[in-house]
Amino acid sequence: MKQGEFTPTRFAVVGAGPVGCIVAAFLAKGGYDVTLCDVVPALLDPALDPGITLEGAENFTQKVTRTCRMIDELAQYDPEVIFITVKANALPLIASALETFYREGMAVISWQNGIDTELELVKTLGRGGVMRAVVNYGCGLAAPGRVRLPFHHPPHYLQELDPAAKPATVAIAQALTRCGLPTEDTREIISMVWRKGVLNACMNPVCAVTGLTMNRAMNDPIVFQIVNALVKECIQVARANEINLGWDFYPHAIEYMSKAGDHKPSMLMDIEASRRTEIDFINGKFVEYGQRVGMDTPFNKTLLSLVKGLESSIESKRKP
Numbered sequence: 643m644k645q646g647e648f649t650p651t652r653f654a655v656v657g658a659g660p661v662g663c664i665v666a667a668f669l670a671k672g673g674y675d676v677t678l679c680d681v682v683p684a685l686l687d688p689a690l691d692p693g694i695t696l697e698g699a700e701n702f703t704q705k706v707t708r709t710c711r712m713i714d715e716l717a718q719y720d721p722e723v724i725f726i727t728v729k730a731n732a733l734p735l736i737a738s739a740l741e742t743f744y745r746e747g748m749a750v751i752s753w754q755n756g757i758d759t760e761l762e763l764v765k766t767l768g769r770g771g772v773m774r775a776v777v778n779y780g781c782g783l784a785a786p787g788r789v790r791l792p793f794h795h796p797p798h799y800l801q802e803l804d805p806a807a808k809p810a811t812v813a814i815a816q817a818l819t820r821c822g823l824p825t826e827d828t829r830e831i832i833s834m835v836w837r838k839g840v841l842n843a844c845m846n847p848v849c850a851v852t853g854l855t856m857n858r859a860m861n862d863p864i865v866f867q868i869v870n871a872l873v874k875e876c877i878q879v880a881r882a883n884e885i886n887l888g889w890d891f892y893p894h895a896i897e898y899m900s901k902a903g904d905h906k907p908s909m910l911m912d913i914e915a916s917r918r919t920e921i922d923f924i925n926g927k928f929v930e931y932g933q934r935v936g937m938d939t940p941f942n943k944t945l946l947s948l949v950k951g952l953e954s955s956i957e958s959k960r961k962p
Contacts, residue, residue, distance in 0.1 A: 648810040650749070650817060651675055654721035656713060656736060658685035660781035660789045662727035665753060665823065667694040667704040667789075672821025676706045677719050683711060688787025697784070698791035700822075717743035723751065723814055726763070729912075730756040730923040737766035744771070749810055751775055751800070755908065756923030757839045757931075760803060769803040773811060775825075776834040780905060792905055796824035801831035836885045840895060843925045844872040845902070846909035847945035850919065850952065853910065856902035868941070869899065875941045879928050882935040909949070916956045921949040 651674055655666040658680035666689065670676040678689050686709040688694065693705035710716060713736060716724070726736060733752075740750060744767050751773045752760040760774040779794040798818070802811040811827045818825040828834065848859050848869055859865050873895050880887050888894070912919045925946045932939035 648722075648747075648813045650722040650810075650814060652719065652721045652723070653677070654679060654716050654719065654724045655727060656680075656716075656724060657727035658682070658689065658709075658786075659727065660783045661753065661777065662725070663689070663694045663783075663787065663789050664696060664700075664779065664781060664791065665725050665727065665818075666706050667696060667702070668818070668821045668823045670694075670706045671702065671704045672817070674817070674821065675719075676708075677716060677721060678706045678709045679711070679713060679716060680709075681711055685786045686711070688785075693787070695788045696791050697789065699779070699794035700791050713739035714742060721748070723749045725751050725753045726759075727753050729918065730754055730759045730762070730920045731918055733759060733762035734766075737763050741766050746770065749773055749807070749814060751814070753777060755838070755842055756920050757835055757927035759923055764803065771807060771810075772803050773800055773807070773814070774803070774831050774835065775800045776831060776838055782906065782908075782911060792903055798823060798825040799828045799831060799834055800825055801828050830886075833886045833888075836880050837887055837891065839924065839927065840873065840876040840880065840887070840891070841899060842907075843876050843928055843942065843945075844869050844895070845899060846907045846919075847921060847925055847949050848872070849907050850909040850913045851945065851948045855904045855906055855910075856899065857904045860900050860902060868945075870896070871941045872945070875939055876928050879932045879935075879937060879939060879942075882937055883931050913949075913952055913956070916959075918953055919949055921946055921953075925949070 653669050653674050654677045655662045656679045666676050666678045680686050689706045693703040695703045749771045753775045763772045776799040780792045782790045784790045800815050815825040815827045845856050909919045925942045928942040929939050
């Protein structure tokens with residue numbers, strides 16, 4: 643992406659789950675042209691009538707400009723910015739579909755959980771227009787087009803991978819801020835991704851395996867031992883790889899998770915809905931980065947194996 647003036651007005655959001663519905667609703671509320679894309683028609687229908695409804699920390703209903711079922715269809719609407727909000731395991735297929743109409747000057751943003759999700763896009767699209775975000779809201783889909791938003795803790799953060807795209811990052815952050823999603827451009831996105839990655843690696847798989855909400859997991863003295871061990875192990879992996887979490891990250895992580903409400907994290911919701919999880923981009927990444935520095939990661943390996951086992955069980959039930 644070349645330097646220069648960039649004032650985007652046409653946005654696309656890939657994924658009509660709760661994360662995608664929120665960013666699509668805010669952008670549309672801000673007056674932007676928004677195309678919401680998903681392969682599941684039932685998820686798209688409410689976005690046009692009566693509109694996407696947010697409940698909780700934010701409360702409003704907003705229609706998007708249009709919807710489509712195939713990424714290829716986005717080409718005809720020529721979006722300047724595309725937000726990827728689907729599960730990280732779908733990224734190779736999505737990047738391949740985007741490649742058919744991706745052009746210089748287009749921004750593609752990984753608006754997702756997980757570590758190194760942006761690098762999956764880079765493999766196909768190159769670094770020029772790829773950006774990474776860290777999103778600070780909790781959400782769940784109450785019904786298609788209806789999102790529960792238990793908390794919204796802005797600002798959100800955005801960083802380009804190619805320094806030449808910095809003006810575009812600033813412009814997109816300003817657009818998001820104007821529509822009600824305060825967003826800042828940053829130079830510390832890797833640190834932020836890992837800080838959030840540690841929290842996800844400790845809460846998501848534990849809740850997925852036990853069926854407990856975040857609050858119950860943190861307040862169960864036996865289960866908390868596993869959470870605590872995961873926090874320490876993840877911090878060791880990050881520091882061994884020279885990722886800056888901050889000297890006081892451990893007490894911050896424990897305090898943050900201790901304030902978690904009676905909320906089901908996304909991995910537990912995926913298991914309950916018989917969907918594949920993002921475990922490979924969460925605990926799987928801590929295992930991978932541990933191997934890079936010769937560090938064993940028994941707690942992450944155990945939770946990775948247990949969640950993979952749950953996924954296998956789900957798959958076996960689907961087979962005739």
